[in-house]
Amino acid sequence: MIGVGPGGFVRYLLSMLAGPLIWFIYFSVIYGVVGFGGAFGFAPSGIRLFAWAATLAAGAALILLLWYARRSRASIEPKGPRAVHEVAGFLTALSLFAVLIEALALLIVPL
Amino acid sequence: MSDFPNALPRPKGELAELEAIWKLPRGPGVLTVVNNTYIGLAYVATALLFFVLAGILALLMRLQLAVPDNTLIDQGTYNQFFTMHGTVMMFLFAVPVVEAVGILLLPQMQAARDLPFPRLSAFAFWAYLIGGLFFFGSLFFGLAPDGGWFMYPPLTGTRYSPGDNADFWLVGIGFIEISAIAGAIEIIVGILRTRAPGMTLDKMPVFAWAMLVFAGMILFAFPAVILATFLLELERAFQWPFFIPDKGGDPLLWQHLFWFFGHPEVYIIFLPAAGMVSMIVPAMTGVPLVGYRLVVVALVATAFFSFGLWVHHMFATGIPELSLAFFSAASVAVAVPSGIQVFSWIATIAAGRLRLTVPSLFVLGFLAIFVIGGLTGVMVAMVPFDLQTHDTYFIVAHLHYVLIGGMVFPVFAAIYHWTPILSARPLSERLGRWSFGLLFVGVNVTFFPMHIVGLMGMPRRVYTYPEQMGWDWPNLLSTAGAFAIAAGVLVCLVDLALNFRFTTTGSAGNVWRAGTLEWLPNEVYGTRSIPVVSSREPLWDDANLAEDVRAGRYFLPGASTGGRETLITSPIHADPQYLLQIPGPSWRSLLAAAFTAAFFLLLTVKLVVPAVACGVLAVAMIIAWLWQTDPGANHPPVDIGDDLVLPVYVTGPASHSWWAMVALLLVAASLFIALFFSYLYNWTVSPQVWPAATGQRLPVASWPAASATAFMVGSVAMAFSGQMLARAREYGDWPVRLGIACACLALAAGALIELQGHWQTGLRPAMNSYGALVYAVIAVQCQLVAVAVFMGLYTIARSAAGMLTPVRRATFDNTLLFCHYTVGQGLLGLLIVHGFPRIAG
Numbered sequence: 004m005i006g007v008g009p010g011g012f013v014r015y016l017l018s019m020l021a022g023p024l025i026w027f028i029y030f031s032v033i034y035g036v037v038g039f040g041g042a043f044g045f046a047p048s049g050i051r052l053f054a055w056a057a058t059l060a061a062g063a064a065l066i067l068l069l070w071y072a073r074r075s076r077a078s079i080e081p082k083g084p085r086a087v088h089e090v091a092g093f094l095t096a097l098s099l100f101a102v103l104i105e106a107l108a109l110l111i112v113p114l
Numbered sequence: 115m116s117d118f119p120n121a122l123p124r125p126k127g128e129l130a131e132l133e134a135i136w137k138l139p140r141g142p143g144v145l146t147v148v149n150n151t152y153i154g155l156a157y158v159a160t161a162l163l164f165f166v167l168a169g170i171l172a173l174l175m176r177l178q179l180a181v182p183d184n185t186l187i188d189q190g191t192y193n194q195f196f197t198m199h200g201t202v203m204m205f206l207f208a209v210p211v212v213e214a215v216g217i218l219l220l221p222q223m224q225a226a227r228d229l230p231f232p233r234l235s236a237f238a239f240w241a242y243l244i245g246g247l248f249f250f251g252s253l254f255f256g257l258a259p260d261g262g263w264f265m266y267p268p269l270t271g272t273r274y275s276p277g278d279n280a281d282f283w284l285v286g287i288g289f290i291e292i293s294a295i296a297g298a299i300e301i302i303v304g305i306l307r308t309r310a311p312g313m314t315l316d317k318m319p320v321f322a323w324a325m326l327v328f329a330g331m332i333l334f335a336f337p338a339v340i341l342a343t344f345l346l347e348l349e350r351a352f353q354w355p356f357f358i359p360d361k362g363g364d365p366l367l368w369q370h371l372f373w374f375f376g377h378p379e380v381y382i383i384f385l386p387a388a389g390m391v392s393m394i395v396p397a398m399t400g401v402p403l404v405g406y407r408l409v410v411v412a413l414v415a416t417a418f419f420s421f422g423l424w425v426h427h428m429f430a431t432g433i434p435e436l437s438l439a440f441f442s443a444a445s446v447a448v449a450v451p452s453g454i455q456v457f458s459w460i461a462t463i464a465a466g467r468l469r470l471t472v473p474s475l476f477v478l479g480f481l482a483i484f485v486i487g488g489l490t491g492v493m494v495a496m497v498p499f500d501l502q503t504h505d506t507y508f509i510v511a512h513l514h515y516v517l518i519g520g521m522v523f524p525v526f527a528a529i530y531h532w533t534p535i536l537s538a539r540p541l542s543e544r545l546g547r548w549s550f551g552l553l554f555v556g557v558n559v560t561f562f563p564m565h566i567v568g569l570m571g572m573p574r575r576v577y578t579y580p581e582q583m584g585w586d587w588p589n590l591l592s593t594a595g596a597f598a599i600a601a602g603v604l605v606c607l608v609d610l611a612l613n614f615r616f617t618t619t620g621s622a623g624n625v626w627r628a629g630t631l632e633w634l635p636n637e638v639y640g641t642r643s644i645p646v647v648s649s650r651e652p653l654w655d656d657a658n659l660a661e662d663v664r665a666g667r668y669f670l671p672g673a674s675t676g677g678r679e680t681l682i683t684s685p686i687h688a689d690p691q692y693l694l695q696i697p698g699p700s701w702r703s704l705l706a707a708a709f710t711a712a713f714f715l716l717l718t719v720k721l722v723v724p725a726v727a728c729g730v731l732a733v734a735m736i737i738a739w740l741w742q743t744d745p746g747a748n749h750p751p752v753d754i755g756d757d758l759v760l761p762v763y764v765t766g767p768a769s770h771s772w773w774a775m776v777a778l779l780l781v782a783a784s785l786f787i788a789l790f791f792s793y794l795y796n797w798t799v800s801p802q803v804w805p806a807a808t809g810q811r812l813p814v815a816s817w818p819a820a821s822a823t824a825f826m827v828g829s830v831a832m833a834f835s836g837q838m839l840a841r842a843r844e845y846g847d848w849p850v851r852l853g854i855a856c857a858c859l860a861l862a863a864g865a866l867i868e869l870q871g872h873w874q875t876g877l878r879p880a881m882n883s884y885g886a887l888v889y890a891v892i893a894v895q896c897q898l899v900a901v902a903v904f905m906g907l908y909t910i911a912r913s914a915a916g917m918l919t920p921v922r923r924a925t926f927d928n929t930l931l932f933c934h935y936t937v938g939q940g941l942l943g944l945l946i947v948h949g950f951p952r953i954a955g
């Protein structure tokens with residue numbers, strides 16, 4: 004009768020929010036490096052290279068996560084977790100979209 | 115769980131007992147009421163009052179702008195008017211009204227008897243009402259703030275705003291935000307822990323999802339603006355130069371902090387409104403919401419992405435190009451989740467047959483207006499376009515389309531939709547249609563021409579304009595439209611006056627044949643019994659549900675413990691866990707709110723001694739209030755039906771108060787992160803005031819080492835005390851009290867050592883922005899330590915009063931958690947303040 008404790012809840016929350024959290028880390032890294040990088044005296048081309056690398060890393064992580072969400076949706080228990088995996092999958096897809104859109108900035112802005 | 119756990123007929127007197135326990139106090143005692151229905155309704159009414167007040171200011175402004183070179187309102191008053199209009203609409207109407215609807219309806223939607231902390235809701239409400247009225251009252255003394263609703267320095271610094279006006283904003287809004295946070299914590303714990311058995315997260319009404327996301331966003335967004343107001347007030351009162359460039363500050367820091375709150379704020383307002391729409395559309399079409407999970411995804415995604423957009427309010431401030439493009443793209447991306455919701459509503463309407471009731475009309479109006487606002491939103495997300503329209507009436511048009519479309523229309527829809535739950539009869543369809551028509555036409559006539567006049571170059575926030583600009587006809591049109599809006603609001607108010615007859619016994623009920631639990635028969639105690647939920651629209655799937663619930667066939671048909679109580683369930687699957695005994699009516703929360711408000715108000719007008727007196731009284735009231743909480747296992751486990759026997763008291767991570775404490779700590783952590791950001795930010799802008807450039811001596815390493823040691827001793831002492839509490843039967847209470855006392859001393863010592871360490875180097879907060887930030891970190895830490903010490907002493911007092919035992923330890927657990935957090939933040943603060951200048955200079 005006693006359900007999931009807070010540990011279970013945190014795990015649940017993290018598995019649901021993994022995609023947006025990766026987006027958030029990506030966002031913070033780019034914002035931090037572009038915003039504060041100048042102050043640290045990084046070269047613009049270095050910043051850009053770094054931003055590309057971050058985009059690739061975030062994109063790869065999200066694709067991996069998507070694949071994982073798909074796989075586990077098919078397998079484990081039918082009832083509650085299924086919804087989690089579905090929601091997590093959609094959230095990951097949206098996060099991937101956001102990362103890609105935001106990376107457009109790198110293409111558009113001339114060096 | 116079997117379907118009908120309870121045998122009928124129910125014992126005689128059970129119902130009468132329930133009614134007696136939950137009834138409204140009589141006479142002046144009504145002010146002490148804490149039931150969510152009464153507080154929620156008063157909360158909604160107050161928010162509507164502020165809507166009307168701010169609306170009157172808008173009408174006056176529109177009258178002034180109706181014709182060129184008008185002299186109705188002078189420039190200074192106009193500045194106060196638009197500032198108050200914007201501020202009151204955003205902080206005293208938009209956020210409170212959705213919070214209020216949450217407090218009013220969430221327990222009903224989840225079939226809970228009440229929220230887990232009724233007195234906290236009451237406190238939030240009274241703080242808001244009293245604080246809000248005083249804040250608005252400043253207008254009548256010419257003391258109203260006049261720096262615009264976002265209060266940018268340097269305009270709002272002492273140089274250009276020497277009067278008390280700006281202080282009213284900073285202190286008043288800071289205070290009201292605290293009330294909003296209190297409400298948010300209540301809502302989070304309420305949603306996660308008081309749902310009806312079986313109502314898993316996946317079966318939760320969309321409005322509850324929206325409110326959960328809303329409250330979560332408040333925890334992370336509001337601390338940024340609270341910090342900003344705190345810093346600006348420190349600058350104004352004590353010349354700590356956070357925002358003054360000559361001294362290494364930066365006015366843009368304010369803009370970052372403000373908009374880090376301010377952009378999410380837009381979604382904090384919009385998401386609950388969208389949640390309301392997601393409830394109304396299925397009720398009006400008779401089919402479940404299409405794409406429930408996608409809508410949940412959209413709510414969550416919007417919440418996240420909205421934290422990555424704030425810089426689009428600062429496109430015109432000279433930001434690196436890459437950042438511009440980045441935030442521009444992000445602003446477009448956030449439109450996608452909103453689009454998902456719009457398509458879900460349209461699909462639901464297409465799947466069913468929409469009845470064109472008044473709520474439906476407002477929903478359709480919302481869709482039209484909000485979509486236009488969204489489109490102009492994508493336009494201003496384009497940097498070159500924004501640079502043209504920045505600070506023009508185009509922006510005024512855009513923001514009103516989004517806000518009025520996105521939240522005023524849904525709120526009106528909600529008023530018409532949910533009134534039958536609370537009133538003996540529904541509102542009038544005829545008057546409702548008039549109200550809708552006037553509002554819809556009025557809004558478009560008022561705000562559409564503003565796009566045009568904005569493109570013609572009319573700046574916002576001007577109190578008049580010369581004749582030859584060609585701006586006169588759109589302005590006249592706008593003014594005419596504003597009166598149509600006013601008429602629409604008036605019609606709705608007349609409708610409410612004529613038809614709203616509040617009742618907790620015979621409400622009009624489920625007139626729309628909706629499927630969610632708030633439409634169960636509701637009395638003053640909520641539903642008679644608490645059903646087991648097995649779908650998202652239980653009333654549609656079980657035709658007898660309402661009758662069974664009313665007859666008391668389900669859980670908890672009476673008052674098992676003889677007092678107010680509600681069922682606490684697990685956060686994900688909503689399995690019953692324990693029965694929470696909740697407190698009843700009390701003057702304590704009301705008086706605590708009143709004295710706290712008085713404290714802040716008197717401080718603003720610099721009456722320090724009376725302010726301190728009120729502060730002491732407020733603390734006394736809070737102690738008196740807390741003293742009655744944490745009752746312990748004062749009742750054996752009870753049978754709530756279906757042979758399900760639940761404890762009436764739990765502690766540790768399973769308890770609701772533990773969750774509230776964690777939420778509070780998240781607020782503290784967000785505030786600290788915002789402070790860290792400010793430190794880094796001012797360093798990047800003005801490294802010349804940091805020690806490497808000024809030669810400012812840093813305290814030798816033994817200072818922070820001593821401080822860190824003291825903090826850690828505090829944590830260890832608390833942990834020891836916890837161990838001793840568990841073994842109090844063997845060793846008695848003294849080791850527990852001793853441990854807490856040591857922890858208090860150690861924490862205080864840690865903070866004071868850190869303060870003295872910097873003071874003895876000759877660093878002063880008013881010297882430059884570096885000094886100001888170092889002392890700001892210390893000040894925030896000192897606040898935490900002060901609260902921790904207060905909680906420690908309180909816990910010792912509980913122990914002395916025999917109210918702390920190995921079982922009855924929720925108070926202790928909360929203190930423990932808070933102390934550990936205080937130590938963690940203290941250590942991080944030391945690391946930043948002492949580490950950063952040593953590494954980066």
Ligand code: HEM
Pocket residue numbers: 169172173175176196197199200201203204208261262263264510513514517518522560573574575576596599
């Ligand atoms: C009910 C009809 C309303 C009318 C006729 C109206 C009219 C106005 C006018 C004339 C201004 C001043 C423009 C300027 O001088 O720059 C203004 C500003 C503003 N309004 Fe409204 N408004 C209405 C509703 C709302 C609502 C419902 C909200 C928010 C929920 C809102 C939020 C604001 C804000 C944030 C500003 C900017 C204040 C500033 O510049 O500091 N308004 N409105």
Ligand SMILES: [Cu+2]
Pocket residue numbers: 376377380423424426427
């Ligand atoms: Cu924004």
